[in-house]
Amino acid sequence: MxxxxxxxxxxxxxxxxxxxxxxxASVRAGYTFKQAEVHGMSQRGGAVQSxxxxxxHEIYSDLIPSGRVDIILSVEPLEVERYWRxxxxxxxVISSVTPHVNIPDYPPMDQLLDQLTAFPNVVLVxxxxxxxxxxxxxxxxxxxxGAASPLLDFTDDQLLEFVGVLFARKGDRVVxxxxxxxxxxxxxxxxxxxxxxxxxxxxxxxxxGRKMDPATIDPGLxxxxxxxxxxxxxxxQALLDSEGDLACDRDL
Amino acid sequence: xxxxxxxxxxxxxxxxxxxxxxxxxxxxxxxxxxIFEFVExxxxxxxxxxxxxxxxxxxxxxxxLGMSWAGKxxxxxxxxxxxxxxxxxxxxxxxxxxxxxxxxxxxxxxGMHSSQNEQDSRYFAKFAQIPxxxxxxxxxxxxxxxxxxxxxEELGVPVMLRMVTRIAHSRSAIxxxxxxxxxxxxxxxxxIHKWTLLPSNARVxxxxxxxxxPELLRRAEASRFNRIELRxxxxxxxxxxxxxxxxxxxxxxxxxxxxxxxxxxxxxxKIRELVECVDDVLVLEDGYPFVEEMLRxxxxxxxxxxxxxxxxxxPRTGELNPDIVRRAMGLEPxxxxxxxxxxxxxxxxxxxxxxxxxxxxxxxxxxxxxxxPQVFSDIGCYTLGALPPLxxxxxxxxxxxxxxxxxxxAHAGYRPAVAVIGDSTFAHxxxxxxxxxxxxxxDVNVVILDNDTVAMTGTQRSMATxxxxxxxxxxxxxxxxxxxxxxxxxxxxxxxxxxxREELAWEGPSVIIARRPCIExxxxxx
Numbered sequence: 001m002x003x004x005x006x007x008x009x010x011x012x013x014x015x016x017x018x019x020x021x022x023x024x025a026s027v028r029a030g031y032t033f034k035q036a037e038v039h040g041m042s043q044r045g046g047a048v049q050s051x052x053x054x055x056x057h058e059i060y061s062d063l064i065p066s067g068r069v070d071i072i073l074s075v076e077p078l079e080v081e082r083y084w085r086x087x088x089x090x091x092x093v094i095s096s097v098t099p100h101v102n103i104p105d106y107p108p109m110d111q112l113l114d115q116l117t118a119f120p121n122v123v124l125v126x127x128x129x130x131x132x133x134x135x136x137x138x139x140x141x142x143x144x145x146g147a148a149s150p151l152l153d154f155t156d157d158q159l160l161e162f163v164g165v166l167f168a169r170k171g172d173r174v175v176x177x178x179x180x181x182x183x184x185x186x187x188x189x190x191x192x193x194x195x196x197x198x199x200x201x202x203x204x205x206x207x208x209g210r211k212m213d214p215a216t217i218d219p220g221l222x223x224x225x226x227x228x229x230x231x232x233x234x235x236x237q238a239l240l241d242s243e244g245d246l247a248c249d250r251d252l
Numbered sequence: 253x254x255x256x257x258x259x260x261x262x263x264x265x266x267x268x269x270x271x272x273x274x275x276x277x278x279x280x281x282x283x284x285x286x287i288f289e290f291v292e293x294x295x296x297x298x299x300x301x302x303x304x305x306x307x308x309x310x311x312x313x314x315x316x317l318g319m320s321w322a323g324k325x326x327x328x329x330x331x332x333x334x335x336x337x338x339x340x341x342x343x344x345x346x347x348x349x350x351x352x353x354x355x356x357x358x359x360x361x362x363g364m365h366s367s368q369n370e371q372d373s374r375y376f377a378k379f380a381q382i383p384x385x386x387x388x389x390x391x392x393x394x395x396x397x398x399x400x401x402x403x404x405e406e407l408g409v410p411v412m413l414r415m416v417t418r419i420a421h422s423r424s425a426i427x428x429x430x431x432x433x434x435x436x437x438x439x440x441x442x443x444i445h446k447w448t449l450l451p452s453n454a455r456v457x458x459x460x461x462x463x464x465x466p467e468l469l470r471r472a473e474a475s476r477f478n479r480i481e482l483r484x485x486x487x488x489x490x491x492x493x494x495x496x497x498x499x500x501x502x503x504x505x506x507x508x509x510x511x512x513x514x515x516x517x518x519x520x521x522k523i524r525e526l527v528e529c530v531d532d533v534l535v536l537e538d539g540y541p542f543v544e545e546m547l548r549x550x551x552x553x554x555x556x557x558x559x560x561x562x563x564x565x566x567p568r569t570g571e572l573n574p575d576i577v578r579r580a581m582g583l584e585p586x587x588x589x590x591x592x593x594x595x596x597x598x599x600x601x602x603x604x605x606x607x608x609x610x611x612x613x614x615x616x617x618x619x620x621x622x623x624x625p626q627v628f629s630d631i632g633c634y635t636l637g638a639l640p641p642l643x644x645x646x647x648x649x650x651x652x653x654x655x656x657x658x659x660x661x662a663h664a665g666y667r668p669a670v671a672v673i674g675d676s677t678f679a680h681x682x683x684x685x686x687x688x689x690x691x692x693x694x695d696v697n698v699v700i701l702d703n704d705t706v707a708m709t710g711t712q713r714s715m716a717t718x719x720x721x722x723x724x725x726x727x728x729x730x731x732x733x734x735x736x737x738x739x740x741x742x743x744x745x746x747x748x749x750x751x752x753r754e755e756l757a758w759e760g761p762s763v764i765i766a767r768r769p770c771i772e773x774x775x776x777x778x
Contacts (some may be wrong), residue, residue, distance in 0.1 A: 010598065019423070023257050029423050036422035038281030040366035040708065044633065046600030060499035062422040065574040067586040081594035105596045115592060233545065 003053035009075035014141035026054040095150040098128030117202035133214040135177035146185030194222025260419040266289030267397030272433035276303035277312035280709035280717035281331030282366035284359035309334035325438035327369035346380040349767035353401035363571030367609040372539035386492035432663035477514030487530030497577035535560035607768035610740035612655035618752030632674040652681020679716035690729030703770040
């Protein structure tokens, strides 16, 4: 077993916090790992990434070779495209769709989402919305980690233990918010894939997930929602266009 | 054995602590900063290690040399270009030799992730005729540091540990000793002749250094970090981290003959052993073609074809990676997917609310009345002011260069000659140039951006900020009437433009101190 991840985002979005959790979980699970990161100039709001590799055998290169990236875990949608040419043929993209716009020529969101949803192995979540519902916008990184967790080789407890260690210094409330963001993110990711795997177009699946109150999302309900979208697209669209958030378990 | 998760930089720091250092000395600089900070963290808890950032790398080196003189072990940390600043102390410390172990951990930056060049510090080690270790893994960062201290103390020479960005800033779990070494007792060197490099003494000392060279070579030949495995007719020499990229690509049943180098001087005997068995030899080095150039020599190598950065098998510049090495090894490339590339870059920027931003806006407006004005500047977060939309500064060469260059331009008749420099960079390398300017009454305008910290490298302590800075500037001879302090906030914009205009118009050396704490520092230290 060997997993190669690129953690991507913008300086300040907490890429290294995700790395901290995965590094420690790797050691705890008995894996070897290497994790190269970016310090210095680019941390000032520039594109940042970390190459993170763990395996049940020795890892040599700190950098992942092209074509060997299993997962791009990105806290920002545009940043996915900086690295996705390095993906293995069966590689996955796990990304937030909440844009971090600090450049004048940020591409149109519609175009970006079309490109991302055209990629087959994709999990998209609205980490900004999820983190806010969990208690702070800062927890977007943990929401994306949660969304990626089903593709990783750790239990929730293994990862959450180190989410706890990471934020312990900031007190119980911050720990709980970040745990919640992780759980909401995981549910949202699974719900998105549940919809897509049941035949819902990825753009619709994304919009439906974003429309839901993050606290209510239950991946077990994805197939029922998929059925609803298929049987009555107009009603589904009306729900998407309605005011306010939907509860995932609302009467279908 | 205990296991710890550490950056390569941190592994060096812990290795040094476990090797019994009594002091760590350095100036912040990516990718070296975390070495010092890691030791500093331990020092704060134990109180038994001196850990205080120095004014610049030269000062750091000299302080460390003093600790070595006193018989104790000292670690020096800096980035590659920092060693240029410390070069005088460094070169001559090889002549004096050491008493307590003295190790300099120098972090090179191939690919220039956060630097103005990618100079290779192995040349400096050769230049000074001292041993150099080059780790390829985080474990080696730890192990080599301990060995470097032992070697330094045993042979009485400073020893370099040469890192590169990818090892400095990559994390892994390493095994650390359960039994750290005790610190040395205070036992000052009484060999006065050795430390007093009058020509008569220096000649003796230099001869001693040259006489140590065969022993240094013998150690490198026997080093466990220089390993050779002979198989087929295709040879590889892999230095430091390049070894990882070879292993990443090496098929299990390969027929390469491989020499891995981790300790210098270049183990010539081992290279001969390899070269005599192969038809060609690919030299892989993350940095300059140091070994390759030696191998090639002015007349070429008769026994085998030498491949590397000089022959085009590898790019002449930039960082190595597993893909580049794979291609050079002649293996089938592993392609990535055909996907659209990110359409736009995302360069670093000044943080929202950064005081530099307000200073640059005022300076830009004040100076706009002159014909195509250009501003000399320096190294720090404010170098980002060179990028759009501000484009407020137009040079960045080395620490402190702004004031000297502005003075030189003023000598040539260029007006207004403006230098923009940060408070810590001013302390590091700007004070002497300002003294030169005031003594000559040069018409320069020096803008000191006093944000109370070394911001770019992570908000380390600045040596010349606040009242200390004000006193230094006046002490260096700037007339008090032309030392102006402004607060760069949006509501002061018009007033600040006015201050700039007045000083730009005055014919003589003036200093405008733009004082507001770095917002990142305020956040981190609250």
